Amino acid sequence: MIPYPTTQGLDPAQFSLRDALDVAILIEEEARDRYDELAEQLAVHHTPEAAAFFRRMARIEERHRNQLLERRQTRFSGEASRVRREMIFDIEAPEYDEARAFMSVREALEVALRSEIKAHAWFSNALLSVQDPDVRGLFSELAAEELDHQRYVQAELQRHAGEPAGDPGPYGDEPAPQ
Amino acid sequence: MDCTTTNAPAERKFTAKDYDSKLRPIWCPGCGDYGVLQSLYRALASIGRPPHEIAFISGIGCSSRIPGYTTAYGFNSVHGRALPIAQGVKLANPDLLVLVAGGDGDGFSIGGGHVAHAIRRNCDLTYIVMDNQVYGLTKGQLSPTSPRGLKTITSPYGSFEEPINPLLYVLAYGAGFVAQGTPADMPGLTALIEEAIRYPGFAFVNIQSPCVTFGEDDQQLRAHKAKMQKLDTLGHDPSNLLAALDRARAYGTELHTGVFYRNPEPPPTYEALVKLRQAELAKSAKPRSQVLEAFVQR
Numbered sequence: 001m002i003p004y005p006t007t008q009g010l011d012p013a014q015f016s017l018r019d020a021l022d023v024a025i026l027i028e029e030e031a032r033d034r035y036d037e038l039a040e041q042l043a044v045h046h047t048p049e050a051a052a053f054f055r056r057m058a059r060i061e062e063r064h065r066n067q068l069l070e071r072r073q074t075r076f077s078g079e080a081s082r083v084r085r086e087m088i089f090d091i092e093a094p095e096y097d098e099a100r101a102f103m104s105v106r107e108a109l110e111v112a113l114r115s116e117i118k119a120h121a122w123f124s125n126a127l128l129s130v131q132d133p134d135v136r137g138l139f140s141e142l143a144a145e146e147l148d149h150q151r152y153v154q155a156e157l158q159r160h161a162g163e164p165a166g167d168p169g170p171y172g173d174e175p176a177p178q
Numbered sequence: 179m180d181c182t183t184t185n186a187p188a189e190r191k192f193t194a195k196d197y198d199s200k201l202r203p204i205w206c207p208g209c210g211d212y213g214v215l216q217s218l219y220r221a222l223a224s225i226g227r228p229p230h231e232i233a234f235i236s237g238i239g240c241s242s243r244i245p246g247y248t249t250a251y252g253f254n255s256v257h258g259r260a261l262p263i264a265q266g267v268k269l270a271n272p273d274l275l276v277l278v279a280g281g282d283g284d285g286f287s288i289g290g291g292h293v294a295h296a297i298r299r300n301c302d303l304t305y306i307v308m309d310n311q312v313y314g315l316t317k318g319q320l321s322p323t324s325p326r327g328l329k330t331i332t333s334p335y336g337s338f339e340e341p342i343n344p345l346l347y348v349l350a351y352g353a354g355f356v357a358q359g360t361p362a363d364m365p366g367l368t369a370l371i372e373e374a375i376r377y378p379g380f381a382f383v384n385i386q387s388p389c390v391t392f393g394e395d396d397q398q399l400r401a402h403k404a405k406m407q408k409l410d411t412l413g414h415d416p417s418n419l420l421a422a423l424d425r426a427r428a429y430g431t432e433l434h435t436g437v438f439y440r441n442p443e444p445p446p447t448y449e450a451l452v453k454l455r456q457a458e459l460a461k462s463a464k465p466r467s468q469v470l471e472a473f474v475q476r
Contacts, residue, residue: 041207086194086220089365096216096361097399099207100390 010087012126017134021072022083024142027091027122028065031115032058034093038111045101047166050108057112061092064145092119092146102166109160113153120146191226194219199249210387210399211241211308213361218248218306221371227275234277235264237284240315241308241387244279258289261296261305265448268301272449275375276302282309282323286342290322297351297380302447304374307344308387311397318392325430328394345426345438348382349419354441355381356422358434362402366435373437379444386433402433409436417442 010023035058042051098111123143130136197219205211222232232250236242238257245252251274255263264278285293285307296303312330313319319332323344327336348356355377359367367385374381388397395401414436415421422439446454464472 037202037212038207040202041205044202044204045207047207084193086223086368095399096212097208097210097388097390101207103207 010083011129012135012139013129013131015130015132015135017132017138018072018076018079018081019083020130020132020135020138021068021076022081023088024138025065025068025072026083026085026088027119028061028068029085030088030090031092031094031119032061032065034090034096035061038094038099041099042101042103047102049105050103050166053105053108053112060149090118091122092116100166104160104163104166106157106160106163107166109153109157113150113157116146116150116153120150192223192228194223197222197229197248197250199247201246203243203247205240205243206389206391208390209240210310210361210385210390211244213364213399214241214306214308214367214385214387215244215247217359217361217364217367217371218244220368221375222248222250224368224372225275225375231273232275232277233264233267233271234279235260235267236278237280237289238315239281239284239313240389241279241281241310242284244308250277258284258287258292260284261289261292261303264303264305265296265299265301268303269449269452272302272453276304277375278303278305280307281314281321282307282311282342282344283313283321286322286344286347290342293348294351297348297353297382299448300354300379300445301449302379304371304377304381304383306371306374306383306385308385309344310387310389310393311341312389312392314389314392318389323430325394330392341430343426343429344382344384345429346423349423349426349439353382353439354379354444356384356426356438356440357382357436358384358386358429358438360386360399360402360406360433360435362399362406363408363435366408370435370437373440377440377444379441379447406433406435409434409438414438416440 015023035054039051039054039058042054092115094111094115120143123139123146127136127139127143130139203212203215229249234245234248234250234252236245236254237260242254245254253263260278260280264276267274268276309323311321311323311325313321318330320328320330320337322342324337324341326340329336345356345358355374357370357374359370361367370383374383386402388399390398409425414425416437416439419439425434426438428434
């Protein structure tokens with residue numbers, strides 16, 4: 001069973017369309033920032049290929065965020081948000097313990113796939129309680145998009161099938177008696 | 179209609195980003211401390227004190243780099259000496275929110291003797307220990323919380339020693355707030371850090387923050403997710419000290435998260451007592467102008 005990603009104090013059943021858009025924007029924002037963070041970590045730790053892939057994912061999340069933001073501004077321009085970033089916990093963002101120094105691109109793709117799966121799970125689970133037709137429409141659309149992203153990542157994974165797991169190579173730093 | 183189940187105000191003075199110094203951590207990818215840092219940012223946003231009213235003191239080690247990653251005043255101090263320095267900071271300026279951080283080696287080996295005294299002194303501090311059961315920064319030696327049998331470069335055939343139990347240690351010395359969390363549950367950890375900061379007195383949070391490079395597989399966050407048990411779902415009463423001691427005994431075998439003990443009647447803090455004493459003495463004190471005169475007469 002896919003674990004239900006956690007949030008703090010959010011009840012999707014109570015969302016208005018504006019709240020739902022705000023949450024969706026924050027989910028993309030958190031994912032963008034996390035991919036950027038992981039990319040920085042890996043770049044510092046001699047893992048440039050996986051870092052480049054995470055940078056690409058960050059740009060994709062940024063694009064999704066901007067698309068949602070545009071819709072939000074068209075419908076609810078100037079209206080304050082009732083949702084804060086602090087309420088969002090790893091809904092689409094890959095978790096910190098997913099990153100490993102020297103991870104291969106294939107392993108990085110697997111991280112992205114797990115993130116798309118949990119984001120889809122979040123929207124699907126939210127739909128179980130949402131009654132508002134506008135919110136249902138938005139979340140159904142976003143759940144479908146997450147499935148599209150999964151297919152995109154899976155296609156990329158096919159290209160990297162058989163790629164071995166990351167190897168520290170000359171940077172290997174195994175503990176040794178001193 | 180409110181979209182949230184909490185009564186949190188929609189607009190807050192500070193957000194988590196306000197506490198992020200933008201200095202990028204150099205911890206290993208996958209380190210538990212990243213989650214601790216995120217939880218800390220969120221807890222501080224919830225508390226709402228401006229960064230310039232917060233002092234963050236640490237010792238030495240991977241986790242002790244954490245003050246630099248926040249916008250609070252920070253002091254990455256001396257190995258094992260974070261608590262004495264933090265108490266000095268608090269006494270010098272009791273209005274500051276003082277946070278203390280370090281690893282298990284910093285807190286329970288090199289600085290082990292300071293913990294007991296910080297607890298009995300009861301300054302209003304929040305002490306966060308990122309417990310990874312190993313000395314990671316120096317490439318994986320035994321630490322005071324390493325499990326018996328652990329093989330490291332300093333124990334190639336396995337450790338002979340029983341680990342220190344940080345929870346029992348601080349409970350035994352009378353800490354008023356004792357909790358344990360893991361970055362595998364960031365919402366839970368955020369709430370614990372916030373609650374610890376709000377406790378008026380010495381508060382201790384042991385965070386099982388795995389070392390991804392030298393830690394064992396069964397100590398990683400994925401393992402935490404599988405074995406973690408929240409104390410509030412076990413019917414634990416955090417006002418019951420004996421129950422807390424009993425639960426704390428499971429350290430190292432089970433992963434209980436939540437508040438082990440919260441003193442329902444927190445005693446006055448050291449700095450509050452100092453203030454009272456100063457007020458008492460001030461009643462009988464000579465005016466400043468007469469002090470020199472008294473000296474001269476002698």
